[in-house]
Amino acid sequence: MNKWYVDVGPDSDVVMSSRVRLARNFEKYPFPHRSLSEHQENVIKETCDAIFSSNPKLKESFTLIRFDEISEIDRMVLVEKHLVSKELAESELKTGALISQDEQLSIMFNEEDHLRIQCLASGMQLEKAFDICNYLDNIISEEIDYAYDNVIGYLTSCPTNVGTAIRVSVMLHLPALTMTGYIRSVLESCGKLGLAVRGLYGENTEAYGNMYQLSNQVTLGKNENDIVMSVKNISYQIIEQERLLRAELFQKNNDKISDRIMRSFGILRYARTLTSDEALQKLSDIRLGINMGLIKELSETDVSEMMLLIQPASLQQYEKKVLDPKERDICRAKYVRDHIERKMGNYREKTD
Amino acid sequence: MALCQICKMREATVYFTQIVNGRQTNLFVCKECAGTHGVKLDLNTLLTGLLGISDNQDLPDPTVTRCDRCGMTAEDFNRTGRMGCSRCYQVFHNPMYALLTRIHGNTRHRGKAPKRLERIQAVDKQLDELKKQLEECIRTENYEKAAQIRDEIRFLTSQKGGATQ
Numbered sequence: 001m002n003k004w005y006v007d008v009g010p011d012s013d014v015v016m017s018s019r020v021r022l023a024r025n026f027e028k029y030p031f032p033h034r035s036l037s038e039h040q041e042n043v044i045k046e047t048c049d050a051i052f053s054s055n056p057k058l059k060e061s062f063t064l065i066r067f068d069e070i071s072e073i074d075r076m077v078l079v080e081k082h083l084v085s086k087e088l089a090e091s092e093l094k095t096g097a098l099i100s101q102d103e104q105l106s107i108m109f110n111e112e113d114h115l116r117i118q119c120l121a122s123g124m125q126l127e128k129a130f131d132i133c134n135y136l137d138n139i140i141s142e143e144i145d146y147a148y149d150n151v152i153g154y155l156t157s158c159p160t161n162v163g164t165a166i167r168v169s170v171m172l173h174l175p176a177l178t179m180t181g182y183i184r185s186v187l188e189s190c191g192k193l194g195l196a197v198r199g200l201y202g203e204n205t206e207a208y209g210n211m212y213q214l215s216n217q218v219t220l221g222k223n224e225n226d227i228v229m230s231v232k233n234i235s236y237q238i239i240e241q242e243r244l245l246r247a248e249l250f251q252k253n254n255d256k257i258s259d260r261i262m263r264s265f266g267i268l269r270y271a272r273t274l275t276s277d278e279a280l281q282k283l284s285d286i287r288l289g290i291n292m293g294l295i296k297e298l299s300e301t302d303v304s305e306m307m308l309l310i311q312p313a314s315l316q317q318y319e320k321k322v323l324d325p326k327e328r329d330i331c332r333a334k335y336v337r338d339h340i341e342r343k344m345g346n347y348r349e350k351t352d
Numbered sequence: 353m354a355l356c357q358i359c360k361m362r363e364a365t366v367y368f369t370q371i372v373n374g375r376q377t378n379l380f381v382c383k384e385c386a387g388t389h390g391v392k393l394d395l396n397t398l399l400t401g402l403l404g405i406s407d408n409q410d411l412p413d414p415t416v417t418r419c420d421r422c423g424m425t426a427e428d429f430n431r432t433g434r435m436g437c438s439r440c441y442q443v444f445h446n447p448m449y450a451l452l453t454r455i456h457g458n459t460r461h462r463g464k465a466p467k468r469l470e471r472i473q474a475v476d477k478q479l480d481e482l483k484k485q486l487e488e489c490i491r492t493e494n495y496e497k498a499a500q501i502r503d504e505i506r507f508l509t510s511q512k513g514g515a516t517q
Contacts, residue, residue, distance in 0.1 A: 221458025
């Protein structure tokens with residue numbers, strides 16, 4: 001079955017992925033950090049029972065992963081794929097995740113809340129991601145009494161999630177806004193509009209491949225649909241600005257920008273060592289080159305696949321051995337070289 | 353002039369953004385506080401400042417400082433920034449509503465409800481209505497109708513019992 005990230009979603013020239021997650025807790029158990037390990041076990045078991053009893057076929061499309069049964073590298077791979085959070089992978093509690101075959105849907109067990117139902121989709125597909133989460137949430141809530149209050153809604157471990165307990169986010173690729181420095185004012189306005197912005201992994205937003213994650217902060221007082229629409233609408237304003245700026249850059253500074261992109265392409269094709277930062281930065285350039293029709297041999301999907309695999313744990317899983325950072329830089333460069341070479345070969349065959 | 357959100361005395365001049373566990377918090381603080389708290393500031397200190405949960409006057413019963421179900425204390429919350437269980441939200445009702453207002457600007461959930469709960473609540477509403485009608489029938493001595501309503505109430509109650517099990 002194809003993984004979600006090999007699909008090309010709507011507005012993929014700027015939107016890398018959409019994500020929706022719902023936080024849910026059992027009424028009968030204390031929240032994970034104050035619960036007993038038998039409670040934590042029960043959370044996993046009862047949720048799986050609830051889902052599979054509703055539709056036994058679902059059993060075939062999900063895998064239950066228990067974190068005490070897999071290696072640290074395998075756990076970190078799930079983090080790098082954004083299937084589970086770093087906190088979950090590092091937790092001391094009885095944790096695990098139920099993950100769909102296409103890796104689109106995951107339920108994290110005993111993270112900050114008993115359940116975190118999450119759906120990922122490529123490009124701008126927030127409504128679809130919400131519908132899928134909602135479907136699964138409804139199935140579970142037929143069997144399990146959630147911690148819910150008629151006035152303030154779903155109760156969560158942290159008060160910042162109370163209410164709808166929904167987090168709606170999009171990952172945007174904004175090289176033109178970043179290059180020109182306009183990103184600062186964009187980020188500022190996002191803050192004023194109640195959206196949080198962060199980089200691919202955290203604080204240092206500029207260094208990581210010009211990728212920014214936008215998400216809602218407020219979860220109480222608006223319904224799920226309004227929250228989805230507000231993130232979507234604000235995103236589209238940013239997407240439009242990014243597109244205009246790209247066009248302008250290519251019109252006014254074509255030589256300079258094309259040079260930068262093709263140099264990055266050269267580095268990725270021939271470099272013998274690559275750090276994650278450098279690889280991400282160059283892959284970001286390549287993605288822009290593909291969007292602007294400068295690079296025809298590769299697709300957005302190729303870039304997404306490489307961005308995923310160059311990460312430390314994924315790379316070690318791919319190589320099937322533990323690697324120190326220096327060895328990783330060498331393997332990363334080799335993987336990227338080979339991958340690009342293969343794709344270019346395919347392209348030549350097709351065009352001949 | 354905006355006041356510093358930490359000392360609440362000096363003018364706030366520094367916009368402080370922090371990301372903890374992927375959650376972003378914004379603070380508008382003065383230079384002095386930014387300097388002294390800069391490294392130590394985290395979501396929890398922020399929440400503590402916001403919640404003022406140790407202020408017993410805000411609690412429904414001033415002697416209650418501990419959740420009677422999971423044992424969480426106001427101090428625990430101040431330390432971790434996390435509630436212990438669903439019951440905590442009732443025990444610390446007043447300061448929690450104040451905190452929710454400050455975080456979300458709202459205390460009224462307008463989103464979806466759990467499916468089964470929604471159904472049970474719909475039945476409850478129907479039962480209330482029928483009970484009112486029953487009283488009215490008895491008052492007006494319309495016993496035939498009353499018996500009909502009584503059967504309907506019995507049926508709905510038995511169904512509801514099934515739904516909650």
